[in-house]
Amino acid sequence: MSVDIDTVKRVAHLARIAVSDEEAERMQDELNAILGFVEQLNEVDVAGVEPMTAVVETAMKKRADVVTEGDKAEDIVANAPISEDHFFLVPKVVE
16 A cells, blocks of 8 residues: 555645645655555464463452442432432433
8 A cells, every 4th residue: 555645635634734745755755664564564464363462461450349338328428419318419401
């Protein structure tokens, strides 16, 4: 895949970047080099390779899912301007 000057200028316009003709030519070469590298990556055979999130396999740290403090409904709504049955009451905003 190759990028022409018009495409570079269009991408610059979409990104709200002002580029001169000289800058557009330089960017064209840079973008073509990047796209060339991406095309090389497409040639790599990754069949049978498991997706991974890190180079070294690690286990996710987990904590026990236990309730440490409960029955705090009164404390939670204590500073609410208006509450009812342990729920916050708010004005209606959609009609």
